Amino acid sequence: MHFFKEKLASTLSGLVGIDETTLTDWIEIPPDKQLGDLAFPCFQLAKSLRKAPQTIASELAPKLMEIPFIVKAEAVGPYVNVHLNRKEAVSYWLLQMQDNRDFFTSSTGQNRAVAIDLSSPNIAKPFSMGHLRSTIIGTALANLLETDGYQVFRINHLGDWGTQFGKIIVAYHRYGDVEAIKKHPIQELNALYVRFHEEAETNPVLEDEGRAAFKRLEDGDKETLDLWRWMVSVSLEEFNRTYAMLGTQFTHVLGESFYNDKMAAVVNELSEKNLLTTSEGAEVVMLEEENFPPCLIRKSDGATLYATRDLAAALYRYRDLGATSLWYVVGGEQRLHFQQLFAVLSRMGYSFANDCRHIAFGLMKIGGKKMSTRKGQIVRLQEVLDEAVRRAKDIIDEKNPGLKSADATAKAIGVGAVIFNDLKTHRIHEINFSLEQAVAFEGETGPYVQYTHARACSVLRKAGLLSGLESTSEWVTEPLDGDVMIQPLQELDSLSYELMKTISYFPEVRKRAINEADPSLVAKHILDVSQDFNRFYHEMPILNAAPAERVFRLRLTDATRLTIRAALEILGIEHPVEI
RNA sequence: GCACCCGUAGCUCAGUGGACUAGAGCACUGGCCUCCGGAGCCAGGUGUCGCAGGUUCGAAUCCUGCCGGGUGCACCA
Numbered sequence: 008m009h010f011f012k013e014k015l016a017s018t019l020s021g022l023v024g025i026d027e028t029t030l031t032d033w034i035e036i037p038p039d040k041q042l043g044d045l046a047f048p049c050f051q052l053a054k055s056l057r058k059a060p061q062t063i064a065s066e067l068a069p070k071l072m073e074i075p076f077i078v079k080a081e082a083v084g085p086y087v088n089v090h091l092n093r094k095e096a097v098s099y100w101l102l103q104m105q106d107n108r109d110f111f112t113s114s115t116g117q118n119r120a121v122a123i124d125l126s127s128p129n130i131a132k133p134f135s136m137g138h139l140r141s142t143i144i145g146t147a148l149a150n151l152l153e154t155d156g157y158q159v160f161r162i163n164h165l166g167d168w169g170t171q172f173g174k175i176i177v178a179y180h181r182y183g184d185v186e187a188i189k190k191h192p193i194q195e196l197n198a199l200y201v202r203f204h205e206e207a208e209t210n211p212v213l214e215d216e217g218r219a220a221f222k223r224l225e226d227g228d229k230e231t232l233d234l235w236r237w238m239v240s241v242s243l244e245e246f247n248r249t250y251a252m253l254g255t256q257f258t259h260v261l262g263e264s265f266y267n268d269k270m271a272a273v274v275n276e277l278s279e280k281n282l283l284t285t286s287e288g289a290e291v292v293m294l295e296e297e298n299f300p301p302c303l304i305r306k307s308d309g310a311t312l313y314a315t316r317d318l319a320a321a322l323y324r325y326r327d328l329g330a331t332s333l334w335y336v337v338g339g340e341q342r343l344h345f346q347q348l349f350a351v352l353s354r355m356g357y358s359f360a361n362d363c364r365h366i367a368f369g370l371m372k373i374g375g376k377k378m379s380t381r382k383g384q385i386v387r388l389q390e391v392l393d394e395a396v397r398r399a400k401d402i403i404d405e406k407n408p409g410l411k412s413a414d415a416t417a418k419a420i421g422v423g424a425v426i427f428n429d430l431k432t433h434r435i436h437e438i439n440f441s442l443e444q445a446v447a448f449e450g451e452t453g454p455y456v457q458y459t460h461a462r463a464c465s466v467l468r469k470a471g472l473l474s475g476l477e478s479t480s481e482w483v484t485e486p487l488d489g490d491v492m493i494q495p496l497q498e499l500d501s502l503s504y505e506l507m508k509t510i511s512y513f514p515e516v517r518k519r520a521i522n523e524a525d526p527s528l529v530a531k532h533i534l535d536v537s538q539d540f541n542r543f544y545h546e547m548p549i550l551n552a553a554p555a556e557r558v559f560r561l562r563l564t565d566a567t568r569l570t571i572r573a574a575l576e577i578l579g580i581e582h583p584v585e586i
Numbered sequence: 587g588c589a590c591c592c593g594u595a596g597c598u599c600a601g602u603g604g605a606c607u608a609g610a611g612c613a614c615u616g617g618c619c620u621c622c623g624g625a626g627c628c629a630g631g632u633g634u635c636g637c638a639g640g641u642u643c644g645a646a647u648c649c650u651g652c653c654g655g656g657u658g659c660a661c662c663a
Contacts, residue, residue: 038605048604050643060643084605085643129663169663263663289661298589299659306661313663339591340657369592370656377656402625420625432599435591437656443612444598448625450611451599458625466622531600534610545618545627564622586625 008036008045008511010099011076011091015045018074022067023052040505043079043088044096050085060085093499100511104566110514111573116157122330123149123159124320124337126255129166130242130262131175131196134249135385136440137338137371137378142255143426144368144434145336146579147526154577155521160258160328164320167239167262169313171200173221176234177213178203192241225267225310249389252422254579259328266319270311273319277304282354292351302347317348325359332362334524339367339435366524369437386440395421395446402448403586410585419581420454421446426580427453431530451534453580456571459537463568464584466549470561473584502546503563506539510570517577526578533574540567 009031016030023030030047037046049060049067056063064082071080071087079090104110125145128138149159178199179188188195207213223231239262250256274290277283282292288307294300303312324330335345345365352360370377378385400417403410410416428445432438448454467473512532520528549560575582 035604038601038609042605046605050604053643086605166663171662287660291660301660303661308661310661312661316663338657341663342590343658344663367591372656375655399625406625407623436599437592439598441598447612450625452611452625454625455611458623462623462626469622527600531610538610541626542628544622548622550622586623 008508009515010103011096012045014076015047015071015074015089018071019047019067022070023056025052037086037088042083042086043081043090044508045089045091047087047089048085049087053085093504096511097499097504097507100507101562101566103511104569111569112154112156113514113518114156116152116155118156118158119332120158120160120328120330121152121332121334122162122324122328123152124162124164124333124335125149126257127164127166127337128242128246129171131172131193131200131238132166132242133193133197133385133387134246134389135371135378136373136388136391137385139388139425139429140368140371140434140438141336141338142250142253143430143579144366144526145334146255147430147529147577148334148336148366148521148524150577150579151517151521151526151529154517154573160324160330161256162259162261162324163257165239165243165260165262168264168267168316170218170221172224172235172238173219174203174213174217175200175238176220176224176231177216178206179234192238193245196238245389249392252389252392252418253426254422254581261320263316263320266316266323269319269323270315273315273322274304274311276355277351280355282351292354294347294350294354297346297350299343299347299350302351314344314348314351317344318351321348321352321363325357331359332364333359334364334366336366336368339369341365342367364524366434368434372437372439375439391442391445392422392425394442395425397421398446399424399448399454407586412583416583416586419583420448420457420586423453423457423575423580424448425453426578427456427530430526430578431534433525433527454586456533456537456575457580457582457586459540460568460571460575460582461584461586462544463540463564463571466544466564467561467568468584469550472561472565500547502539502543503560506536506543506563506567509535509539510566513570513573520577529574529577533571533578536567536570536574540564 012031012034013027015034016027019025019030020027033048033051035046035048037043047064047067049063052058052063053060061082061084064085064087068080068082068087071077071089074080076092076095077089078092081088102108123145125148126138126142128134145161149161152159175196179196182202183199184195203213203217207217220231224235243260274283277292283290283304284293284301285291286293286301289303290305291301291303294302302314304315304318305311321333324333337345342365345363349360349363349365352363372378373384373386376384396417399421400413403413403417403420407413424447425445428447429438431451464473509532513536516528516532520526543563547560549557549564551557552560572582
């Protein structure tokens with residue numbers, strides 16, 4: 008649609024003497040499709056022209072009628088509403104898709120590298136529904152950036168270091184049941200962590216023991232280190248099962264411990280740049296000008312902290328990986344930490360600090376309360392996924408018993424439901440976890456979109472245009488030029504036109520989703536496409552239509568298929584051809 | 587106490603400067619399969635857009651204050 012906005016703006020520019028770019032921004036999509044395809048509001052002009060906006064609109068309308076691709080331009084109050092020539096618009100959009108003129112992909116990024124910090128679960132703790140958010144939002148953003156020509160590093164910044172490991176080690180020696188731990192490592196290790204905190208309430212000595220145990224770990228004590236290594240490996244084993252199910256992939260899996268040998272250099276650099284101050288026995292970077300509390304670099308006992316590790320990690324991503332922009336998909340509660348981190352980087356003289364973004368998201372709650380691993384109140388992602396897949400399988404058995412790859416499809420749908428349910432809501436909102444909602448298959452859900460895709464595939468298959476293979480990505484018919492294809496058609500009906508028009512918004516939605524780091528825009532858009540397609544499908548015969556209509560409607564069906572597929576790929580959701 | 591985020595239909599959410607009755611989905615009630623997949627389509631009705639001021643030709647949208655919920659604020663991550 009952007010193309011037609013620009014064309015309209017170009018003509019308007021000559022009429023009102025304002026530059027095209029500004030006018031393009033002013034042009035809107037009318038709230039009701041009955042009103043037209045584009046609307047030009049005349050309020051802004053009223054001041055400079057000293058005329059009522061209504062007057063301006065009625066003067067402008069007849070002049071816009073002269074534009075070839077416009078069939079109707081009428082003043083409605085202070086707006087000029089414009090109706091495009093449907094056949095011309097549709098052939099433009101179909102060709103734009105066919106030639107991929109910045110439709111599914113573009114090259115704005117020019118191969119610049121963005122490092123995205125995502126998922127980042129903690130070792131020895133269950134992978135909860137809470138981690139799902141960072142994982143799938145980060146993945147969707149990475150996918151989005153790749154469609155725009157960026158190189159993306161997907162970095163899983165594992166929480167594999169810190170005092171909590173000392174605590175678990177203490178609890179392990181005190182209360183650990185080796186057999187039970189071998190059977191269900193994460194579950195038992197987490198239980199030990201919970202128990203530690205319960206006991207520590209009445210026995211404060213434990214806290215000191217925990218710190219001491221962590222000190223042994225830092226000092227490289229063999230036995231402690233072996234225990235830690237074992238915790239890391241069993242945790243990763245379990246995480247990887249979940250990642251495999253979600254289809255999540257990383258380019259780098261680098262835990263916090265990876266930066267242990269890079270901390271001294273960071274502290275030195277801060278010191279050389281005269282940024283360190285000693286305060287209350289600790290070394291900090293004062294951030295008074297920025298109005299932030301000091302950023303703790305080194306504890307009074309000499310140990311480094313979270314911020315120090317994140318600085319080392321940021322420098323590693325910038326220097327060693329060559330990333331020019333760093334994104335952090337981390338919960339909103341860490342906002343201050345990232346503000347401080349970016350401020351320190353900036354003070355160190357790194358201009359890439361301006362290209363660092365904290366992509367914050369809201370908490371996942373349960374029963375209106377924050378999940379807490381310490382209190383054992385969490386929802387394990389794996390359990391939710393398993394349940395979703397079970398339910399999907401039941402529905403397949405009932406509705407499509409002959410389906411060949413039923414298990415794989417059930418997985419695609421169940422997992423798709425859970426992912427889509429999360430991604431469709433703006434990331435900043437808190438989510439009160441509801442199993443029924445997460446595994447819903449009807450209405451505005453992932454399965455609804457997948458169903459629509461499968462339905463489109465089914466029609467194309469019956470027309471002999473799709474072999475039913477995943478790899479079929481090319482257009483179903485030979486490329487055609489211009490409006491040749493739809494020339495034989497009579498007037499275009501509204502259902503077909505609205506479907507095509509909605510699809511045509513895809514490139515703008517994709518761009519906006521990148522700029523706002525908001526995958527939910529893609530999810531919402533693909534629901535619109537699906538709804539339009541299902542309405543179209545219900546009303547218009549495709550396979551049994553007259554030849555000219557049949558060709559056009561098949562193309563529209565294929566355009567729908569390709570758009571849903573592209574959107575689901577961005578969201579990290581599978582798109583089976585049959586469900 | 588200070589700072590940030592959120593507050594729209596019974597529930598989950600769109601809309602975040604513009605047009606008339608503020609829109610979807612869920613739930614509830616009715617329709618629709620000799621016809622391309624009923625995980626679908628169609629029809630039914632709900633709102634002090636948290637409250638009060640202000641800015642504006644125009645405010646759910648911007649500003650200020652207040653209320654409610656959440657999160658954060660130096661040696662945890």
